[in-house]
Amino acid sequence: MAKITVIGAGAMGSAFTKPIADNGNDVRLWGSPLDNSIIDSLKAGKNHPKHNYPLPKSVKFFYHNELAEALKDTDVVVMAITSDALGTVFEQVVPYLKPGMLVGSVTKGFNYDKSGKIVLLPNILAERLPSRLKQQIDFVFVAGPCKAIEVLWGVPTSVTYASTNIKAAVKLRTLAETEVYNIDTTDDVTSTELCAAMKNAYCVGLGMAEGFPQQKGGFLHKNTKGALFTYAVTEMGIFAKALGGTLGPVLGLPGMGDLELTGEAGRNRTLGEAIGSGLSASQAIAKMKENDITVEGYPAIKFGYLLMKSLEKEGKIPSASMPLLSGLYDILYNDAAGYESIKKLVKLCTAANISNRKM
Amino acid sequence: MAKITVIGAGAMGSAFTKPIADNGNDVRLWGSPLDNSIIDSLKAGKNHPKHNYPLPKSVKFFYHNELAEALKDTDVVVMAITSDALGTVFEQVVPYLKPGMLVGSVTKGFNYDKSGKIVLLPNILAERLPSRLKQQIDFVFVAGPCKAIEVLWGVPTSVTYASTNIKAAVKLRTLAETEVYNIDTTDDVTSTELCAAMKNAYCVGLGMAEGFPQQKGGFLHKNTKGALFTYAVTEMGIFAKALGGTLGPVLGLPGMGDLELTGEAGRNRTLGEAIGSGLSASQAIAKMKENDITVEGYPAIKFGYLLMKSLEKEGKIPSASMPLLSGLYDILYNDAAGYESIKKLVKLCTAANISNRKM
Structure with a gap:
């Protein structure tokens, strides 16, 4: 000892x-x-x-x-x-x-x-x-x-x-x-720490699906959450590999496991829910600041997006291969409409046809 | 059209x-x-x-x-x-x-x-x-x-x-x-359909973690659920590969995505919750039969377990490489104690050290 x-x-x-x-x-x-x-x-x-x-x-x-x-x-x-x-x-x-x-x-x-x-x-x-x-x-x-x-x-x-x-x-x-x-x-420290940071970012997206019933007549959007969950883990994998990491931690506890937990409850999800309910991101962030609540996923979306963009420039990530993160950045930092954005993102992400990856 | x-x-x-x-x-x-x-x-x-x-x-x-x-x-x-x-x-x-x-x-x-x-x-x-x-x-x-x-x-x-x-x-x-x-x-039909069947089986395990607070003084067990989720997807991957499938559908919508959704609510989760709350599986199943509720995950655990065992015999799955499914079978069909079993299973599954897989 x-x-x-x-x-x-x-x-x-x-x-x-x-x-x-x-x-x-x-x-x-x-x-x-x-x-x-x-x-x-x-x-x-x-x-x-x-x-x-x-x-x-x-x-x-x-x-x-x-x-x-x-x-x-x-x-x-x-x-x-x-x-x-x-x-x-x-x-x-x-x-x-x-x-x-x-x-x-x-x-x-x-x-x-x-x-x-x-x-x-x-x-x-x-x-x-x-x-x-x-x-x-x-x-x-x-x-x-x-x-x-x-x-x-x-x-x-x-x-x-x-x-x-x-x-x-x-x-x-x-x-x-x-x-x-x-x-x-x-x-694999890189992949582990990338997941630890990014799961908070993606969880804001999962939270939006939890908030949608509030602006859509009470209709649950669990299908949307399941799709977003899948695409979030997929993008963490692309991101980790671009940084020199492997898929081990992404498909292990730091990635998939922690995203599951983080999507169950907590501040990141709450921020997403507020946007999903119909608030603009500016309104939702202002409300959380009023209550002195800091949300790790909010800066993580910005840091992650900017880092992803610089990896794109270096040719380490193919252009437009992480639509979900780009879309979350647009929602959180450019006040893009939550519902319409997520609807388009689910379509964009599905088009990548990940279920046919040969692994 | x-x-x-x-x-x-x-x-x-x-x-x-x-x-x-x-x-x-x-x-x-x-x-x-x-x-x-x-x-x-x-x-x-x-x-x-x-x-x-x-x-x-x-x-x-x-x-x-x-x-x-x-x-x-x-x-x-x-x-x-x-x-x-x-x-x-x-x-x-x-x-x-x-x-x-x-x-x-x-x-x-x-x-x-x-x-x-x-x-x-x-x-x-x-x-x-x-x-x-x-x-x-x-x-x-x-x-x-x-x-x-x-x-x-x-x-x-x-x-x-x-x-x-x-x-x-x-x-x-x-x-x-x-x-x-x-x-x-x-x-990849095999992997897709394996996930479609097995996600119900593993969801019963996730449900147990949701039920544990009822026998443990109200203490949430979300950490346990996050770990079980990770190990469930991992085992679906082992299972799919043994049947000749790939990881694509497992790490796509049919596996990871549908397990996330199924873990949110539904009959499979409800059966798990009843066992997690302290009932034996026999009691929990009897209760659901009384109310004329059929749970897909219950036969899926048996079918999956027996199929896994025959794949083991054929040398297509290394012995003891799917402890979670074996443990769920023991709980559901041999009335093994839910809480103690899951505690041991989380330890067993962690020992496989999946975060260090080189993928």
């Missing part, structure tokens, strides 16, 4: 303490400056406020000004910070990293790297590693159908740990796997 | 009249002896009783003793009969078939062929074709995420038409495709 420090005490970071603590590791949970009230509660022996559920008793809690103590002699650091803050928080962690340590990450999404290029989060971490640590630290990325609170509850769960060094993924699996928290491993 | 006779006036057969009538075909709907009251309603200009929604005005309706009139000069026959009655009803149709006619089928499932072997429905039709018609009639099979009533409502839908002669599938597509009813085509 090992000393493991989780950086970020939000929903996923705190839930991740459950399997690793159950496994007998020495677990420390560090709260960012935004997590002070969470750490207050936890230090007082109360439930985690976001989960309204207790964390394992053996976990030790640290305020943001106790980073050195939280990281003292630690073997594994797990980043559980929102995608926009991941880089700056990781910069605070870097001085404490030593050769041989593992860095895990449960954060998902895209961001701009230091040169202004759109990248997946593994690049955000890697570019912040000083030369003394290059090749000395392995990164492991976590994805798959995994609601944080269900991990805390001990619900049977399967996730994927991805690392370019599969031995590192296997090592973290050994530390984290329990009777109910199951882990598979892959060396 | 063509003369098209739909055989069977149940939910799917009657809904199928919508796109073909909208497309200007001469459409006849024949009711089986069980459909008399449906034909009564339709002839009287009333709604279809199962859909509580009107059929297109141009459709002509025929009682079971009017088969000759229904099939007079017809170009296309579409079988829409329950899987257990498909063979005997098709035998009544055969005398009217002429070389060059198309036979479509929206029926899904397994059955025993005349030699007692478990087969998919294409075999049930093919073995009833007299020698004068062999190679003279093309069959086209319909699958994909498609609730009948939503087709009737005109909801955007995508389905797959499969035929060993792809030109036949394309021909039927030309007759049936509309602005909202979209069709892709494949020559």
Whole structure:
């Protein structure tokens, strides 16, 4: 067993303490400056406020000004910070990293790297590693159908740990796997992280199908959702391959599995439902901003679309081979009409005749 | 345009009249002896009783003793009969078939062929074709995420038409495709029909995850459902390949797409939920029989399991490579405990490490 420090005490970071603590590791949970009230509660022996559920008793809690103590002699650091803050928080962690340590990450999404290029989060971490640590630290990325609170509850769960060094993924699996928290491993970080980011984007489309009954006399549109689901997974496959990844994670837990879960409920679906009910995207986004709700799928559609466009320019994706993402971008960023757009997109996507692919 | 006779006036057969009538075909709907009251309603200009929604005005309706009139000069026959009655009803149709006619089928499932072997429905039709018609009639099979009533409502839908002669599938597509009813085509009948049958079986497993909160203090098990969904599609792929099919339909509308839809609601899911809530399978089945509810997934689990076992014996499937289907069989036919079984199955399935497949 090992000393493991989780950086970020939000929903996923705190839930991740459950399997690793159950496994007998020495677990420390560090709260960012935004997590002070969470750490207050936890230090007082109360439930985690976001989960309204207790964390394992053996976990030790640290305020943001106790980073050195939280990281003292630690073997594994797990980043559980929102995608926009991941880089700056990781910069605070870097001085404490030593050769041989593992860095895990449960954060998902895209961001701009230091040169202004759109990248997946593994690049955000890697570019912040000083030369003394290059090749000395392995990164492991976590994805798959995994609601944080269900991990805390001990619900049977399967996730994927991805690392370019599969031995590192296997090592973290050994530390984290329990009777109910199951882990598979892959060396395909690109495809895993692409799915982790894009499933939120496509889920907004699935949500629209759930919202259509509100503008169509109560008539369900489950057929439409089933079609969109199929085409979303297909496009994640095209996207992953263009970035140098494989279909393994797309057709595994990070892609198909997590899209299924994400389509069941949550903020991405709610945004889609609002548009499906007849609001323009501008109206739907304004409404969510009023209520201080951030939706990961919204920026993911833009990042994903722009990245796809640049891959098209480089000749890595055939032109117009990802109509669904293009259509979602038009709906979300150009206020294209949700219902009419989705109707056309289903037709466009069907024309690609994916059921006859020879695989 | 063509003369098209739909055989069977149940939910799917009657809904199928919508796109073909909208497309200007001469459409006849024949009711089986069980459909008399449906034909009564339709002839009287009333709604279809199962859909509580009107059929297109141009459709002509025929009682079971009017088969000759229904099939007079017809170009296309579409079988829409329950899987257990498909063979005997098709035998009544055969005398009217002429070389060059198309036979479509929206029926899904397994059955025993005349030699007692478990087969998919294409075999049930093919073995009833007299020698004068062999190679003279093309069959086209319909699958994909498609609730009948939503087709009737005109909801955007995508389905797959499969035929060993792809030109036949394309021909039927030309007759049936509309602005909202979209069709892709494949020559992989085996994989398409395997998915059409097995998605009902696996959906019973997804339903269990929906039922678990009832025996686990209200705690949702969406993580479990997402994992089961992924492993179900994976096993359909193993199964399809063992039967000589490809992954195209599995990762297209008939497999992934229809499993997503089927997992949203319906009888297969309801049976799973009852077991997930804590009933034994025997209790859950007895309860559904009391209410005269038949569940396609229940026999599909048995047919699928037995077929898988015989493929194992023939060396076409590696032993123990489909743990989820085996586990579902144990739960449904040996009253294995639902929760503990699924917990173990998620672990077993995760160990296959599918996210690292190189595809």
